[in-house]
Amino acid sequence: MDTERVRDHFRVQVSGYPDLMRRLIPFYDEQREIMLRLIPFDRAAPIRVLDLGCGPGVMVAEILSRYPNAHLTAFDLTEEMLQACRMRIGINERVVYRLGDFRSDALGQEYDLIMASLSLHHLQLPERPTFLRRVHQILKPGGIIIAAEVIVDEDIDVREQQYELWRRFIAGNGEDAAYWFARHLEKDHPAPIHALIKMLGDAGFSQGGCHWRFLNFAILSGRLW
């Protein structure tokens, strides 16, 4: 799916976005909480944080309140999402907002922490190695990327079973499961967990691992020593 279509997809979702995500993504709030708990830095640490695909800023708001000395870059492709993030956060000298495509635009540098909540599956698989090498370069030693990923099981039967359970979850929340599943097939590029971990290792991360998984969702991290 090209950049313009990803942008259009998210442009129309801004209003009521967190509630929509709760209807579409199992354990949406819990996934964010797990990501936050995986941050290995002290609360008082003056960390530099990049939120890739920040959407309307739910994660940005949490990090700001839990890490009072953190400075954040909120990065997103979609103007409307970034605007919603600005509205949520307000003027805050600890946050800069960057509109851009994380596949091609400059991301800044010298980060301690990169958060990517449900955004990296927009990368096509062949784009991942180059992207991860860039991420590796902009992290400081000791830095970490924590990502909530959309994944697929290696086993085709398990994959289908998990997709069926996901569609039931969506339908059970009153959403059109066929519509959202078609959007998933059209715009997302999920990969098996082991392939994602291998790509982290190939990009130079010394510690890549999976911390949580349910159906076709997983939380992974890669650390740089």
Ligand SMILES: C[S@@+](CC[C@H](N)C(=O)[O-])C[C@H]1O[C@@H](n2cnc3c(N)ncnc32)[C@H](O)[C@@H]1O
């Ligand atoms: C599913 S939303 C997740 C938003 C937020 N991180 C959350 O967990 O609620 C994916 C976000 O990634 C952004 N995004 C997708 N592709 C992107 C790209 N190539 N560069 C920057 N942002 C991108 C979208 O605009 C959207 O805001």
